[in-house]
Amino acid sequence: MYIDNAATSFPKPERVYTAVNDWLRNGMAAGRGSHQGIDDTGRMIDLGRSKLAQLLGLSSPSRIIHTLNCTDSLNIILQGFLSAGDHVVASQLDHNSVLRPLQELKQRGITVELANFDPASGLIDVEQFTRLVSSQPTRLVVITHASNVTGTIQPIQDLIRIAHNAGAAVLLDAAQTAGHVPISMHDMGIEFLATAGHKGLLGPLGTGILCIGNGLESSVRPLRYGGTGTSSELLEQPLEMPSRYESGNANVPGIAGLGAGAEWILKESVERIHEKIQALTQRLMEGLQEIRGVELLSPRHTRNVGIATFNIYNQDCREVAMILDQSFRIQCRAGLHCAPLAHRALGTFEKGGAVRLSPGVFTTEDEIQAVVEAVHAIAQL
Ligand SMILES: Cc1ncc(COP(=O)(O)O)c(C=O)c1O
Known part of the structure; x- marks a missing residue:
């Protein structure tokens, strides 16, 4: 049972x-140039981009940039948009893929402040966030749409409005929400969106997406420079989108799979997927809360993306996950989940973190029941 x-x-x-297999067997070409295989690959990539643009609410498929993963997407913006003297506001909920680049950027003269969150609600402290973004000119605000530790979905429209009122651009980390929650970059009015291709978007590992708002490409230096198959007469990196950020041969089998994932999600509808995962997660949280000795860390009364994180009193989280795997064949994730500050705020850092269960779109109610029974049995040990 895969609950990770x-x-x-x-x-x-x-x-x-099927898409990955077909491309590996029949694709043969990189998608740049002029023979038949190249045309087919180019068409497949374009079609996938238009599905992804539809899914993420973008005005044009050329705004969809293929990256290595969400970490890569976040790094392109953090390292390419910020310069010495800039001020950034992020939060305790951020993943190390935000926190570590920011830590590095501090050495380059960028100042960073972090908003707190309330462990009971899982929500960012809006008053403190407002103070941080307005107390000095802020170039960028990073918002994690849903925490990968608690699963809580932030009321981002409020946070975006506050950031924009203060003149800051917004980078949304949608690693946990794309494909799970309806998202429209256009309606949200944000400047940048980074996400993984291999989580809710259902693509293969090694895929990621970055979206950059219209016209902002002139303000974001690429992380990598090189051949794009376009404007090859120039020695300078072209401004043209999306190739400006896609130097070198792409992970085409991964992109083929990701396009197929996006197509499947559009057919099923994000709303229906969200409802299904919501129902499974609510059932899971309810079951966990009824077990004596279990401390549920994911707030139940706020919107959740599909994550139930818990600890069993006096039991090591990694040991609990090991028993779940070895005795019950249930795969989940224990530890700090690359989000050390979120665990510090939850009071679980010293314990080495917590156990995270995350159902997916193919998880069944029977599996949820089996997980609750397994945790119940471990709590009796
Ligand atoms: C909130 C959040 N941001 C960023 C990432 C990094 O994603 P990736 O592994 O695709 O780089 C993750 C992955 O778990 C995440 O949960």
């Missing part, structure tokens, strides 16, 4: 496996 979809989704829809 917040790390990467599994299984994938059948069409994702």
Whole structure:
């Protein structure tokens, strides 16, 4: 039983496996140039981009940039948009893929402040956030749409409005929400969106997406420079989107799978997927809360993306996960989940973190029941 979809989704829809297999067997070409295989690959990539643009509410597929993963997408913005003297506001909920680049950027003269969150609600402290973004000119605000530790979905529209009123651009880390929660970059009015391709978007590992708002490409230096298959007469990196940020041959089999994942999600509808995962997660949290000795860390009364994190009193989280795996064949994730500050705020850092269960779109109610029974049995040990 795979209940670790917040790390990467599994299984994938059948069409994702087929798309990867088909391209590896028949694709043969990099998608740049002029023979038939190249045309077919180019068309496949374009089609996938238009599905992803539809899913993420972008005005044009050229705004979809393929990256290595969400970490890569976040790094492109953090390292390419910020310069010495800039001020950034992020939060305690952020993943190390935000916190570590920011730590590095401090050495380059960028100042960073972190908003707190309330462990009871899982929500960012809006008053303190407002103070941080307005007390000095802020160039960028990073918002984690849903925490990968608690699963709580932030009321981002309020946070975006506050950031924009203060003149800051917004980078949304949608690693946990894309494919799980309806998202429209256009409606949200944000400047940058980074996400993984291999989680809720159901693509293969090694895929990621970055979206950059219209016209902002001139303000974001690429992380990598090189051949794009476009404007090859120039020695300078072209401004053209999306190739400005896609130097070198792409992970085309991964992109083929990701396009198929996006197509499947559009067919099923994000709203229906969200409802299904919500119902499973609510059932899971309810079951966990009824077990004596279990401390549920994911707030139940706020919107959740599909994550139930808990500890069993006096038991080591990694040991609990090991027993779940070895005795019950249930795969989940224990530890700090690359989000040390969120665990500090929850009071679980010293204990080495917590156990995270994350159902996916293919998880069944029977599996949820089996997980609750397994945790119940471990809590009696
Ligand atoms: C909130 C959040 N941001 C960023 C990442 C990094 O994603 P990736 O592994 O695709 O780089 C993760 C992965 O778990 C995440 O949960």
